Amino acid sequence: MSIPYYVAPEQVMQDRAxxxxxxIARGKSLVGLTYQNxxxxxxxxxxxxxxxxxxxxxxxxxxxxxxxxxxxxxxxxGVRHADTKGYAYSRHDVDARSLANVYANYLGSVFxxxxxxxxxxxxxxxxxxxxxxxxxxxxxxxxxxxxxxNFTVLGGDSESISEKVEQGWAESMSxxxxxxxxxxxLTGPDRSLTATDLEVAVxxxxxxRRAFRRIPAEELAAVL
Amino acid sequence: xxxxxxDLSADPGPNFLHLLAATGxxxxxxxxxxxxxxxxxxxxxxxxxxxxxxxxxMVGDRRATEGHAIAHRRMEKVMPADAFxxxxxxxxAGPAVDLVKLFQTQLEHYEKVEGRAxxxxxxxxxxxxxxxxxxxxxxxxxxxxxxxxxxxxNHRRGRIFSYDVAGGRxxxxxxxxxxxxxxxxxxxxxxxYREGMSRDEVIRLALxxxxxxxxxxxxxxxxxxxxxxxPTVATITESGFEPVSxxxxxxxxxQLIADRSQAAAADRxxxxxxxxxxxxxxxKPRGSTT
Numbered sequence: 001m002s003i004p005y006y007v008a009p010e011q012v013m014q015d016r017a018x019x020x021x022x023x024i025a026r027g028k029s030l031v032g033l034t035y036q037n038x039x040x041x042x043x044x045x046x047x048x049x050x051x052x053x054x055x056x057x058x059x060x061x062x063x064x065x066x067x068x069x070x071x072x073x074x075x076x077x078g079v080r081h082a083d084t085k086g087y088a089y090s091r092h093d094v095d096a097r098s099l100a101n102v103y104a105n106y107l108g109s110v111f112x113x114x115x116x117x118x119x120x121x122x123x124x125x126x127x128x129x130x131x132x133x134x135x136x137x138x139x140x141x142x143x144x145x146x147x148x149x150n151f152t153v154l155g156g157d158s159e160s161i162s163e164k165v166e167q168g169w170a171e172s173m174s175x176x177x178x179x180x181x182x183x184x185x186l187t188g189p190d191r192s193l194t195a196t197d198l199e200v201a202v203x204x205x206x207x208x209r210r211a212f213r214r215i216p217a218e219e220l221a222a223v224l
Numbered sequence: 225x226x227x228x229x230x231d232l233s234a235d236p237g238p239n240f241l242h243l244l245a246a247t248g249x250x251x252x253x254x255x256x257x258x259x260x261x262x263x264x265x266x267x268x269x270x271x272x273x274x275x276x277x278x279x280x281x282m283v284g285d286r287r288a289t290e291g292h293a294i295a296h297r298r299m300e301k302v303m304p305a306d307a308f309x310x311x312x313x314x315x316x317a318g319p320a321v322d323l324v325k326l327f328q329t330q331l332e333h334y335e336k337v338e339g340r341a342x343x344x345x346x347x348x349x350x351x352x353x354x355x356x357x358x359x360x361x362x363x364x365x366x367x368x369x370x371x372x373x374x375x376x377x378n379h380r381r382g383r384i385f386s387y388d389v390a391g392g393r394x395x396x397x398x399x400x401x402x403x404x405x406x407x408x409x410x411x412x413x414x415x416x417y418r419e420g421m422s423r424d425e426v427i428r429l430a431l432x433x434x435x436x437x438x439x440x441x442x443x444x445x446x447x448x449x450x451x452x453x454x455p456t457v458a459t460i461t462e463s464g465f466e467p468v469s470x471x472x473x474x475x476x477x478x479q480l481i482a483d484r485s486q487a488a489a490a491d492r493x494x495x496x497x498x499x500x501x502x503x504x505x506x507x508k509p510r511g512s513t514t
Contacts (some may be wrong), residue, residue: 055336073229079336080228080236080243087240087329088249106227 009042016117022158023119024066025156030123032063033151034134035178038127038203038211042182045199053201055212057082057094059127061203065155066120066141074103074122076185096126100137100145117141121154122212127203127211131171134203153185162184175202176223179215183224195221238337241354259332265366268320269311269319270437270444273373273384274413275398276426279461280373280382282310285405285438286453287445288317292425297448302456306331309347309374310458314403316366323423327351344376346386347359348393356391369402382460392420403439405444407483412436427457427468431476445476447477459477 017085028044030052041063043052052071053063056078064071078099086094103122111117118141126135136148146152151169153161173181179200187193200215207213215223228247236242244250271284284301289293295317303324305311311327330350335341342350351372358368369451372385384396399417401409412433420427434455438446447454454477455466 049339051339054339074227076226076337077229079333083225083240083245083329083333083336084228084247084249085225087244087325102225102227106229 014154017142020111020117020119024121024141026066027067027155029153029155029157029161029186030063030065031151031153031161031182032123032125032136032138032148033165033169033173033178033182034131034136034149034171035173035175036131036171037175038205039125039134039136040175040178040182041123041125041201041203042179042186043199044186044193044197045173046197047199051196051199053199053214055079055210056099056124057086058091058209059203059211060094060096060099061201061212063123063125063154065119065122066114070118071120071122074106074120077106078103078124090143096124096137100124100139103139104143104145106143107139107141111142123152123154125203127205129205131205179220179223195224238334240333241357243333264291266290266317267443268299268301268314268317268323268403270401270403270409270434270441271314271371271431272400272401272406272409272413272430273312273396274369274417274421274426274430275382275384276421276423278382278423279459280310280384281377281423281426281430281457281459282312282371282373283434283455283457285311285434285445285455286448287443289443292442294445297445297451297453300456302458304328304458305347305351305372305374306335306341307464308341308377308434308460309372310343310460310465311351312371312402313368314371314406315368316361319361319366320368320370323354323370327354330354343378344374344383347374348372348395351385351395352387352391355387355389359390362389371400371402373460375462375464379463380462401433401437403444405434405441408437408440408444409433410449420505423459427459427473428476428480430457431455431473431480433434435477435480447481449478449481 013056016212030043032041041053041061045052050068054075056062062075062078081099081102082094107118120141122139124137128134136152138148138152151165165181168181183193186200195217200220203211237248266288267283268288273280273282275368282302285299286299288299302312303312305327311324313324331347331388351370367389370387374383376383384400386394386396386400386402399413401413413429416429435446438444455475457473459466459468
């Protein structure tokens with residue numbers, strides 16, 4: 001009978017966390033922030049069709065960084081969860097908090113039970129009826145949930161980007177101001193970003209039932 | 225509720241119906257009952273759709289009946305399916321409203337999962353599949369017959385699709401009406417329809433058709449001036465589904481009634497319009513039990 005090597009549980013978790021963090025750090029970052037008219041999501045993403053930011057439900061959006069196939073699977077699962085819930089109960093019973101908990105449970109269980117943790121960090125954002133009531137839930141690869149006010153940054157280089165956003169953020173920012181702030185925070189000293197390198201979407205309070213709207217490249221270029 | 229994550233082989237894809245089946249949310253179909261349907265359920269009645277230069281106009285009366293009784297006076301039978309299409313329903317009200325809710329969710333679900341909306345043809349086919357899946361219910365008297373219309377961005381025009389109980393899907397070139405008063409409405413539309421009509425002309429024709437249907441069919445609701453209940457009207461054009469405001473409909477309907485009253489008064493040779501008596505001209509001798 002062969003006896004497996006003993007590995008301390010702390011070590012197992014540490015190794016998995018390192019693995020997930022390394023995978024996430026390889027990708028590009030993403031900024032989510034609240035502005036005057038809702039929630040603004042700005043991602044560095046050169047692809048026009050493989051989205052990092054998407055619609056989940058009437059007032060809820062999803063954003064993910066890390067491995068595309070893994071966060072896209074989470075996005076589809078979120079759409080399924082929200083649509084099923086809205087169909088079975090009412091459209092008003094679908095909220096970001098409950099969806100964030102479901103995501104956290106799933107990510108946490110994959111992190112502890114599966115061979116490989118998911119190399120993703122996701123954001124579930126919801127636009128509220130009035131300014132100050134928007135919600136953003138930032139969920140990590142191990143299922144940790146953070147209820148963020150005002151702004152949040154996903155991805156490898158989040159600390160330095162966060163600092164830059166913090167300096168410029170104000171509650172009554174317009175769409176243009178918020179976009180410029182997020183883009184300047186994502187831009188490093190040695191490189192610049194143009195409209196074609198970015199994916200921008202908003203959850204607009206005034207957009208009717210479906211608040212989610214993608215910002216086309218022309219509109220974005222005009223703002224920048 | 226858990227996060228619905230599936231194995232690759234069991235993945236429902238962008239299909240919301242398959243998702244409901246996979247997660248056990250699809251309501252069971254009741255067993256067939258001997259001797260037809262013993263329960264009396266609410267039925268929605270007449271709806272119509274007419275094409276015009278810029279798109280399609282859809283109308284529906286507001287009455288639902290249960291046997292010979294009026295079940296509801298304010299039922300909405302014309303609803304948006306998504307931003308660029310609408311669905312109008314006739315038949316068993318409960319299953320019909322549920323069908324529309326499911327259809328709306330199905331279209332939006334596909335759009336969100338796939339990142340792009342279905343073509344109008346694709347939407348029409350989806351609805352056919354859903355009507356066909358209602359066939360066991362239809363055999364028990366719960367018939368649902370929708371009318372589907374939308375703006376086709378590929379062909380740059382409005383299109384109308386009608387259905388039968390078995391899920392047959394037929395494209396109508398100009399107009400269609402269905403429900404208990406559908407035949408009467410169709411006749412009126414057929415007589416008044418011309419190529420290249422404007423939006424306003426088509427709305428007026430559609431309202432006239434509903435008025436005529438209400439005169440001949442007891443299950444179709446006419447204008448309820450006392451309560452201010454008028455038919456539901458919506459237009460679907462290049463810019464999307466847009467309900468016509470209640471004031472506009474009320475104005476047109478009141479105009480229609482005034483015209484009819486005037487014509488009836490002229491028929492009687494009264495020379496002046498005193499009290500509106502729209503039905504006087506059409507009084508026919510009929511066997512009555514009273």
